[in-house]
Amino acid sequence: MNRDSREGAQPLEGLGLVGGSPSMPIGAELGIGALDGPKPRSQWQLFGSRFLKHRLAVFSLVLLILLIFACFAANLVAPFPANEQDLLIGAVGPNANHWFGTDELGRDMLSEILYAGRTSLRIGLTVAFLSTLLGTLVGAISGYFGKWADQGLMRLTDLFLVIPQLVVLAIAIQGFGSTQVVIALSLAALFWMGEARVVRGQVLALREREFVEAARSIGASPMRVVFRHIIPNCLGPILVGATLGVAGAILTESALSYLGFGVQLPATSWGNLLSSARGYVGTPQAYLIYFPGMMILITVLAVNFLGDGLRDALDPRGNNG
């Protein structure tokens, strides 16, 4: 794991007065010898071999692929159809037939979790994508152009940061209806600020670098400098931010569902599975809480490890793996 980018990823800069550390360590001297290597390999091969070295990231990637596949192909994979009740057996603990047990209506928890995972993953990935996009854009413009653009955008960011998120989300969802699209869009609208601050800090540091001046000296326009030269250089923190975003979105959606504002039944998400099991704390049926909770935990962790491995592998100045 790379300390350097981790530091950059945390919005510790306060008002952003301190630029984050440059995304990647400057260890380029180490790479000079690469020319004398036995056989030159393409950057993609290098990327692949560096990524494969990161065991935990590879494991997480496999796990996530399996999870995503299992959830979105739930109608093929799940042992029981969605919502199929077996009132006769009621709530039984994990057993050979029902690996994750059943709920009080006799529904198979494994199947329920897989179907619910569709919603949670869809929302998590969409929100992470949209908020990263928005945050990067705001942060880059604010950091590069400075002056009033910076002032305006950063005050807007501050404003969004002091908003009590759950309240605003609840109101927005009440107003626009609790469809998954509304939930995803409202979450994205409240999740970009951290990313914006991190990117702004990075850009503030990067725009003083000589390669930016060199890009301007060949006549590159400000937009080209920002999108072609600066943003690729802060890919590390952006990626880490995005993975944290996936985790944050899944968790917040769970919290919303738990409070009853999130995904509405009969549609399910991991959050409202948790929510409907909240009465079982301390009872023999506590497994109804553990399994959805475990899924959230596993997904969030796997996404984070994946982000970590990707960042290390994407750095072209990393060692040759």
Added chain:
Amino acid sequence: MTKTPVLQVLDLHVSFPSPDGLVRAVDGVTYDLYEGETLGIVGESGSGKSVSAMAVMGLLPKYAVVEGSIKFRGEELLGKSEKSMRSIRGAEISVIFQDALAALNPVITVGAQILEALKVHQNGASESERKGRVIELLEVVGIPDPGESAGQYPHEYSGGMRQRAMIAMALANDPSVLIADEPTTALDVTIQAQVLDVFRRIQERTNTSVMLITHDLGVVAGTADRVMVMYAGRQAEIGTVDEIFYEPKHPYTAGLLESLPRLDRRTDSSSRLYRIHGQPPSLVFLPTGCAFHPRCPVSDQERCITDKPIFRDLGSSHMASCHYPDEAVKLLGTKS
């Protein structure tokens, strides 16, 4: 050498506001850069070499105050809009930076960065034509196996190759003026010679004018046609290489030449290299009169303290700003 000026800089002043007062980085500099020539600009750190070059590119920070006139092929550059400056940068005038590792984007392949210089100015009809041009450029600057090297990242290059890649990037659009800001300072002597050789070959091919900013008199002697010596943001002297090296008209130039270690002069243990006494002045509080007078070994006349010497003609193309231009040459070969 044809005597068409490509670049005419007239009474250029650049100053930066600072808490202590206005820093006069460039204080009234006038020179022409002719087609196909190499003009060496020499001076110590902080003498305004780089700042005057960056002023030509319009790449100074926004808070810099730039006055005077910079004409490129008769067209005034100062006060031009950012957009029209952009069409000149990289196409008509380009820069080679000192530290190529810092000046190349670490996450983009070298080939793609050169390609970008072409793309920005819509040079070349098609992508494949541009790619061919990239390979050709890398070949011109002497990068081995250009096809393979184009796909590599700056950190995979050696120091000399990076500097060549920078040169290839600067040359991409066949500029008329090439500003080389200490292009060889960060390189060892062998690589330095190779890079300077690249400049020479380019000039033979394309008749590009080169502004070579350096503090290495050896580089200037071997490469430049004319030399401009700067001191404290002002011009001390300008002239052909021979004039500057054999008949300096400014005691600062003479002092610089004298402080070089030389093979043809015995330096025994009792004698030391010549040095110019004192330190360069603060650019906020310049000495009155001639900025060099507190350090000048030639003259401690009243006139040097009170009157600012005019930068004046002293022969065909030789100009200097000294009240006693004939004294400087006497410094050569003496010991302090």
